[in-house]
Amino acid sequence: xxxxxxxxxxxxxxxxxxxxxxxxxxxxxxxxxxxxxxxxxxxxxxxxxxxxxxxxxxxxxxxxxxxxxxxxxxxxxxxxxxxxxxxxxxxxxxxxxxxxxxxxxxxxxxxxxxxxxxxxxxxxxxxxxxxxxxxxxxxxxxxxxxxxxxxxxxxxxxxxxxxxxxxxxxxxxxxxxxxxxxxxxxxxxxxxxxxxxxxxxxxxxxxxxxxxxxxxxxxxxxxxxxxxxxxxxxxxxxxxxxxxxxxxxxxxxxxxxxxxxxxxxxxxxxxxxxxxxxxxxxxxxxxxxxxxxxxxxxxxxxxxxxxxxxxxxxxxxxxxxxxxxxxxxxxxxxxxxxxxxxxxxxxxxxxxxxxxxxxxxxxx
Numbered sequence: 001x002x003x004x005x006x007x008x009x010x011x012x013x014x015x016x017x018x019x020x021x022x023x024x025x026x027x028x029x030x031x032x033x034x035x036x037x038x039x040x041x042x043x044x045x046x047x048x049x050x051x052x053x054x055x056x057x058x059x060x061x062x063x064x065x066x067x068x069x070x071x072x073x074x075x076x077x078x079x080x081x082x083x084x085x086x087x088x089x090x091x092x093x094x095x096x097x098x099x100x101x102x103x104x105x106x107x108x109x110x111x112x113x114x115x116x117x118x119x120x121x122x123x124x125x126x127x128x129x130x131x132x133x134x135x136x137x138x139x140x141x142x143x144x145x146x147x148x149x150x151x152x153x154x155x156x157x158x159x160x161x162x163x164x165x166x167x168x169x170x171x172x173x174x175x176x177x178x179x180x181x182x183x184x185x186x187x188x189x190x191x192x193x194x195x196x197x198x199x200x201x202x203x204x205x206x207x208x209x210x211x212x213x214x215x216x217x218x219x220x221x222x223x224x225x226x227x228x229x230x231x232x233x234x235x236x237x238x239x240x241x242x243x244x245x246x247x248x249x250x251x252x253x254x255x256x257x258x259x260x261x262x263x264x265x266x267x268x269x270x271x272x273x274x275x276x277x278x279x280x281x282x283x284x285x286x287x288x289x290x291x292x293x294x295x296x297x298x299x300x301x302x303x304x305x306x307x308x309x310x311x312x313x314x315x316x317x318x319x320x321x322x323x324x325x326x327x328x329x330x331x332x333x334x335x336x337x338x339x340x341x342x343x344x345x346x347x348x349x350x351x352x353x354x355x356x357x358x359x360x361x362x363x364x
Contacts, residue, residue, distance in 0.1 A: 005324060005354055011334045017089055018333040022340050024081045028074055033284055035070045040277030047274045059122040059273040063115035066276055071107045078103065089331070091198050102196070105158050117143075118276055121262070125271035132270065137259040141252040145207075148248040152206040160191040162214065170225060174232050178213075181236040181312050188232070189214045194221075199330045204235045204244055211239065222329060226318040230309055237308030243301045250297075254290070258283055291343040298346035306353055310360045319357040323350050 039046065046069065050061035083099040086092035092099070120139060124132040147155075156162070165171040165188045178185045193201070193216035200219040206212050213235050219228065238244065262270060262279045269275050310319055327334065327350035334350060341349070348356070 005351065006327070006334050010328065014327075014331050014334050017331050018336065018340075020085070021081060022337070022344070024077060025344070028077055028081075029284075029288070031074055031077065032070060033281065035073055036066075036277040036281045036284065039066060039069070040275075040281065044274065051274070055122055055126060055271075055273060056119055059119040059276075060115040062273050062276050063118045064111050066280070067107070067111045067114050071103075071110070075103070086197070091331075092196070093194060093198060094196050098196075102159060109155065109158070118273070118279070121259075121270055121279070122273050125268060129268045129271065133259050133263040137256040140255040140259055144251045144255050145248060148244070148251070149207045149210055152210045152212050156205065156214075160193065160196075162189040162191055164188070165190055165215070165220075170228070173225070174229065177229055177232060177312070178236055181233065181240055181308075183236050183239045185211075185213055185236075185239075187212060190217050190220065191215070192217055194218050200326060201330075202231050202235055204238050207245060207248065211244070213239075222325070223322070226313075226315055227322045227325070230313055230315060230318045230322050233309035233312040234305045236312070237305035238301065240308060241301070241304055243305070254286075258286055261286055295343060295345055299348050302347045303356060306348075306356055307360060310357060314364075316357055316361045320354055323353045323357070326350070 046065045047058075047062055050058050050065070052058075053061055079099070082103075083092060083094065083096060094102075117140065121132070121136050124136050124139075128135060165174070171188060174188050175185065189212055191214050193199075198218060200216050200222050202213070202215045202219055204211070204213050213232065215228070215231075219231065223231065261282050265282050266275055266278060270279065306319075310316065313319075326332070332350050333340075336345060336349065347353075
């Protein structure tokens with residue numbers, strides 16, 4: 001991967017920022033696994049605190065305990081990675097209290113979802129000792145679909161406030177761009193990301209009536225109109241190619257596969273609420289195995305969206321300027337280690353994206 005568009009100092013600085021984060025992520029994964037092993041095979045004490053609540057109460061309560069213990073053990077490393085280091089590098093605009101509040105919200109969502117899922121699995125395994133995976137797989141697949149639909153309305157507002165784009169002239173230009181793309185949008189929303197970070201971004205989420213294109217307010221401050229149109233064209237490419245829907249369908253298939261894997265390992269023992277650490281360990285292994293193919297597919301979709309943005313705007317200059325500025329503003333890793341690239345990179349590197357733009361221009 002060539003980084004000739006960036007200085008040696010830019011490459012060095014980006015590497016200095018990211019390398020410790022890769023190690024921290026690996027350490028966080030190891031700690032998560034260690035907590036599950038400890039609870040499942042070494043120290044079963046916490047389960048006895050709620051074992052007398054009946055199977056449903058025990059399943060939900062143990063899910064809350066396991067999730068909370070994992071969150072607490074991982075909190076110091078998460079605080080260093082997500083707050084201390086981000087402040088040191090000039091990205092975080094939060095106070096420590098605000099960062100902890102966001103972390104608490106994430107913990108709350110995790111507790112609710114884990115408790116609901118595990119209580120359902122235990123209940124189904126008790127009711128259908130041999131056939132529970134069929135029902136559980138179907139229900140979990142439907143849950144993935146529902147969550148993808150409601151996430152913009154239920155989960156995203158927990159962490160950001162959204163408002164319509166106030167610049168009517170720009171909003172009209174973006175709506176015209178969307179009509180040209182064949183995927184008209186009703187609303188282009190702006191997220192108040194600046195209360196958390198200086199980094200810039202945009203994304204699409206939701207399905208059907210909840211579909212939305214969201215721009216960070218930091219992006220509106222940093223980018224000019226041509227760059228914003230180029231970025232919106234990229235996001236419209238994701239919508240045109242139905243990447244959110246395809247990702248949801250893959251998530252549904254993955255949910256069924258996860259249930260099958262838990263069934264293979266636990267069988268009828270899934271009826272026991274205290275088997276949660278073993279079930280979560282199975283899911284952790286599946287997640288690790290899915291990193292490389294998931295990242296590969298995401299990078300493929302990002303390249304499709306990049307080409308779509310060029311086909312729609314024919315603005316190679318804005319494409320190059322946008323990806324140069326995004327890389328510098330967000331301090332993207334320009335020459336990542338191969339292992340990190342294969343496992344973690346959901347987007348092509350900035351040099352790869354610039355090369356794609358020049359190849360497109362040469363073929364046009």
